[in-house]
Structures are given as structure tokens and as C-alpha cells.
Amino acid sequence: MNEVKDAGLYPTGMSGRIEMRTPDEVSAMLALKSCGWGTKRIAAELGCSPNTVKRWIAEGGWRGMAPVTRRKSLDGLEDWIVERFRQHGGNADVVRQELAAEKDVVVSLRTVERAVAHRGILWRDTAIRGHRIRGTGILNNELYIGRLVWNRLRYIKDPETGRRVSRLNPKEEWITTEVPELRIIDETLWDEVKHRQGEIDADPRVQSIKATRFWEQRRQTHLLTGLLRCGCCGGGFAAVGRDYLACSAARKLGTCTQKRSYRRAELESLVLDLLRRRLMQPEAVAAFITAYGEEINAGRASQAADRARLEAEQATVMRRLDGLYDAIADGLRTPGLKEKLTSLEDRRAELDAALSAPAPSPVRLHPNLSEIYRRKVMALAETLADPEIRTTALDTIRGLINAITVHERSDGTTVELEGAITAMIELAQPEAGKSLDVCSVKVVAGAGFEPAAFRL
Ligand SMILES: [Zn+2]
Structure with a gap:
């Protein structure tokens, strides 16, 4: 597939x-x-x-990209760091401070964690830092000072993504119970941590970032957002800096070896190109035309069956009316007869009206269906560049793809695409989409990309 x-x-x-x-x-x-x-x-x-x-x-032939080897600031220090981690019970921040003081190596908390992540120390930095107001993260866990807080957060489901997200409840709804016997951190240390957090918060740089209220801005959806998978560990990709994407586990945890980052625009054009080629494979075009034709035929067939049923009913009504007319001519008069006559005549008028509409014409597909399809698919990239229809086009194209897996091999980068043909048909023929809503045909893999696909 x-x-x-x-x-x-x-x-x-x-x-x-x-x-x-x-x-x-x-x-x-x-x-x-x-x-x-x-x-x-x-x-x-x-x-x-x-x-x-x-x-x-x-x-003279295709050549892949040589892996980039970069000297790392923690080269040769790994054992030392692991030892310190053991000493300090996994506290990465203390290790970071000692690195700076003793080895004169200044790195981020995340770099320190990454250096030892594959040795089984797998906490992400956020597990320690958490969120101060929400009371998440080790540094904010009030249970450590013997305070149990209930109902601080409530969980709702984001209707767009289906993800469970937390919302802070008003403070008066919190339920706090003192459990002093569970305290493991003394008040002084707790206060020092809170003081330090306050200092960080008051830092002008932090303040200026907060002033932008970036979390309220809707981030631009990119073509690949949420679709990329790491071919090495199967995990998701995350943004690295502004324009690059990389395996999240490799970057944050160091548990995956596929460390390479990819420029977003390059991956995007690669995927669009692949999509275009994939959709232009003769069997994909044929599948589209066949599915479209079959659906139209099925629709026509059910219309024809409806019409036959109405015609049969019309004949029956006529026959019964004739019988009644004969009975009246023979002098039969009852109150029930008059009623029956009216209802049959009403039904006959309905049937006549329904059958006066023209009969369905035989199926005639647009002779240029494959040409229309080809043009729509070829225009994918241009469509995406047009700001007026970008959002809609993006949704449509993203709808074609279930997952994109990126593999890094010695001979180059491999991109594996899974997509659904349903949306592809919708794209090529919007009105066909409506009648094909139950279509669930998956794009079937060919033997890969063959020159035949672009008319060689
Ligand atoms: Zn990975």
C-alpha cells in the first residue's frame, strides 16, 4: 500500500x-x-x-547526500555526565551547572539530557519544569510539600484534533487538603524554587516573549504538519528552528538515531512531486475514471428502477380506476365508492406528474475526463502557492495523505507516502466526491516510480 x-x-x-x-x-x-x-x-x-x-x-549518475558529522560539545564527556547524573539522582540541571563550572562547557539542559538519554535517563525537560500555575512538573508538585490539590484542571476534547486538552479551573473551585505526613521537600527549598521561578518569569526576555501572547495566535498550517513519521523509530517529526523538521525522539530524547533535519520546503516539494507522480500513474487515472463511471451508473440504475416501479403502479391504478368507472356506468353508487375514486384519481395525477419528467439518459462520461484530471493534479503546487485558495487547497491535499514516512539511508533519503484515493477523486471532480462518499479505495502501490509514468 x-x-x-x-x-x-x-x-x-x-x-x-x-x-x-x-x-x-x-x-x-x-x-x-x-x-x-x-x-x-x-x-x-x-x-x-x-x-x-x-x-x-x-x-554521471545519482548520488546521495553524505551524512554530516559535526563535533559535539559533549564529545568524550559522556561517561563523566552519566556518573554525575547517578550522583545527583537524575537532576540534569545540577549536572549542567557542574559541566559549566568544572569542564567549562556551557550547554542547554536539553543537550545534557540528550547526551545520556540512551542510557535510560529519559525525562524530558518539561517533566521537571512543568507549568507553574497549573501545578504540573516536578518543580511544581505541591504533594512534595504535603499539599493535595484536586480539581485544578479540567479536561476537554478539542473538536478539531480530537485531542484531550487541559483547562485551568478558577482558583475558588480548587479543593486543597493538607497531608503533612506526605511532605518530602522542606519549605525553604520549595520557597527557593518558587523564588527562582519568579526571577526567570521577571526576566525581560521572558516578559517580552509573553507579551506577544504567541499561544493565542493560530499557527500557520503547513502541508506536512502532523503527517511526518520517522522511518527509524516510527515517531513523529517536530519543527527544529524555523524552517527545519526532524525526528522528535532523536532530537529531544536521543532514543532514535535518525538525527538529520530536513528543510521544510524541500520535504514539501518532494511530497508534492511524489503525489503528482503517484496520481498520474496510469492505474490511478484509470481507477478514478472507473470509480466515477461505476458510481454514476449505479445512480442511473437506481433511478431507472424507481421509474419502473412508478410505471407499474400507474398501470395498476389505471386498471382499478377503469373497474370503478365501469361499476359507476352500471349504476353502482355507494358513499365508499366515491371516496375510493377520489383517492385513486389523486394518486394517478401524482404518478403522471412524476413520470412526465424525462427518463435518465444513458451514461456519457466527459470525453476529456482524464485530461481534466491530469490538469488538476499537475496544478497541485501552483494551487498551493495561490494565497486566495491556499487554505482550502492545503486541506484538500493534506486529505490525500495519511502519513509520510521519512527514511534516511546510506544512498539517500526515502519518502514513503500513504494516501487515500477518495480525496483524490474529490479534488479532480468536486461533484463526484459527493456521490462517492462511501468510497474507501486506498492508493495501491505500484512497483515504485517508473519512467512510464511521465510518458517516456
Ligand atoms: Zn526517529
């Missing part, structure tokens, strides 16, 4: 940036070149620039 496409983002050892192309495309370039095709003709056929073709041909 998946399609796999190899796509190196950038090849190694090349000066300047070269447009990302798949290994299949690069071998297609070389094959066409050896058939005597010119650079421009190859570029037009593959939908890329002549320069891209020229450079790939000069390269």
Missing part, C-alpha cells in the same frame, strides 16, 4: 546547489542522453531546467 521513492535532497561533492531529482529521473536523463536526446528535450520531458539535466549528466 505504500509507494517508495528514493530522493536525494542534494548530492555530495557538487559545487553550488543542484535541483533535487530522484535516482529514477537521473537514470532516465542518462538513458535519454545515450539515445541521442539533447539537454533541452530531456529537460522538457522531465519537467526540469536544462541546467539541472546538464549538471546531473556531468555527475
Whole structure:
């Protein structure tokens, strides 16, 4: 059910940036070149620039990206850090302070945690820091000072995402019970922590960030938000800085080895490109046209059956009316007869009206259905660039995809796409979507991306 496409983002050892192309495309370039095709003709056929073709041909074949090795500030200190973690009962912040004091290495709390995460110390920084007002996190747990607080938070379900989210209850609704026998932290230490938290809060940098009330702004939805999966650990991707995405477990916990980050725009264009190719595979077009035709035919068939039923009823009504007319002509007069006659004549008028509408015409699909489909699919990227329809287009395209899994291999990056054909049909033919709402055909994987898909 998946399609796999190899796509190196950038090849190694090349000066300047070269447009990302798949290994299949690069071998297609070389094959066409050896058939005597010119650079421009190859570029037009593959939908890329002549320069891209020229450079790939000069390269002589597809090459993946070399893994980046960077010197890390904690290199060689791992055992020392683990030892300190044991000493301080897993308190990463103390280890961080000692690193700065004794080893002159200043790093973030998260960096320290990451360095030892694979040794079984798996707390995220937020497990310690938590949220001061909400009373979450180790530093805010009032149970440690012998105070039990109930009803501080209530949980509601976000109708859009289906996620359970917490909301703070008004303070007067909290129920607090003193349980001094459970206290494990003395008041002085607790107060020091609260004082320190207050200082951090009062920091101008923190204040200026809070002043923006960033949490109230609706963040822009990106094409890939929530859809990316790590091919190594199966976990989700998270934003790293402004424009990059990476495996969240690898970055935050160090439990995954796929540490590489990907530029968002590059992954997006890779996915759009794959989607376009995937949807343009002959079997996908054929499946669309078949499904559309079948649905229309089914609709027509049920209309025809309705009509036949009405015609049969019309014949029966006529026959019974004829019998009644005969009886009246023969001099039969009863109160019940008059009533029966009126009701049958009313029904006959209804049936005549219903049957006077034209009979359904035989199925005629638009002769250019595959062409319309092709144009809509090819325009995916342009649609996304148009600010007027961006939101709608984004929803539609995201609807095509269930999950995108990113694998990092020695020969390059592989993106695996799972998508549903239902939304694809909706995209190509909005009115078809309505009649196909029960359609649940999944995109069936081909043997991968083949040159045939782009008319070679
Ligand atoms: Zn991972």
C-alpha cells in the first residue's frame, strides 16, 4: 500500500546547489542522453531546467547526500555526565551547572539530557519544569510539600484534533487538603524554587516573549504538519528552528538515531512531486475514471428502477380506476365508492406528474475526463502557492495523505507516502466526491516510480 521513492535532497561533492531529482529521473536523463536526446528535450520531458539535466549528466549518475558529522560539545564527556547524573539522582540541571563550572562547557539542559538519554535517563525537560500555575512538573508538585490539590484542571476534547486538552479551573473551585505526613521537600527549598521561578518569569526576555501572547495566535498550517513519521523509530517529526523538521525522539530524547533535519520546503516539494507522480500513474487515472463511471451508473440504475416501479403502479391504478368507472356506468353508487375514486384519481395525477419528467439518459462520461484530471493534479503546487485558495487547497491535499514516512539511508533519503484515493477523486471532480462518499479505495502501490509514468 505504500509507494517508495528514493530522493536525494542534494548530492555530495557538487559545487553550488543542484535541483533535487530522484535516482529514477537521473537514470532516465542518462538513458535519454545515450539515445541521442539533447539537454533541452530531456529537460522538457522531465519537467526540469536544462541546467539541472546538464549538471546531473556531468555527475554521471545519482548520488546521495553524505551524512554530516559535526563535533559535539559533549564529545568524550559522556561517561563523566552519566556518573554525575547517578550522583545527583537524575537532576540534569545540577549536572549542567557542574559541566559549566568544572569542564567549562556551557550547554542547554536539553543537550545534557540528550547526551545520556540512551542510557535510560529519559525525562524530558518539561517533566521537571512543568507549568507553574497549573501545578504540573516536578518543580511544581505541591504533594512534595504535603499539599493535595484536586480539581485544578479540567479536561476537554478539542473538536478539531480530537485531542484531550487541559483547562485551568478558577482558583475558588480548587479543593486543597493538607497531608503533612506526605511532605518530602522542606519549605525553604520549595520557597527557593518558587523564588527562582519568579526571577526567570521577571526576566525581560521572558516578559517580552509573553507579551506577544504567541499561544493565542493560530499557527500557520503547513502541508506536512502532523503527517511526518520517522522511518527509524516510527515517531513523529517536530519543527527544529524555523524552517527545519526532524525526528522528535532523536532530537529531544536521543532514543532514535535518525538525527538529520530536513528543510521544510524541500520535504514539501518532494511530497508534492511524489503525489503528482503517484496520481498520474496510469492505474490511478484509470481507477478514478472507473470509480466515477461505476458510481454514476449505479445512480442511473437506481433511478431507472424507481421509474419502473412508478410505471407499474400507474398501470395498476389505471386498471382499478377503469373497474370503478365501469361499476359507476352500471349504476353502482355507494358513499365508499366515491371516496375510493377520489383517492385513486389523486394518486394517478401524482404518478403522471412524476413520470412526465424525462427518463435518465444513458451514461456519457466527459470525453476529456482524464485530461481534466491530469490538469488538476499537475496544478497541485501552483494551487498551493495561490494565497486566495491556499487554505482550502492545503486541506484538500493534506486529505490525500495519511502519513509520510521519512527514511534516511546510506544512498539517500526515502519518502514513503500513504494516501487515500477518495480525496483524490474529490479534488479532480468536486461533484463526484459527493456521490462517492462511501468510497474507501486506498492508493495501491505500484512497483515504485517508473519512467512510464511521465510518458517516456
Ligand atoms: Zn526517529
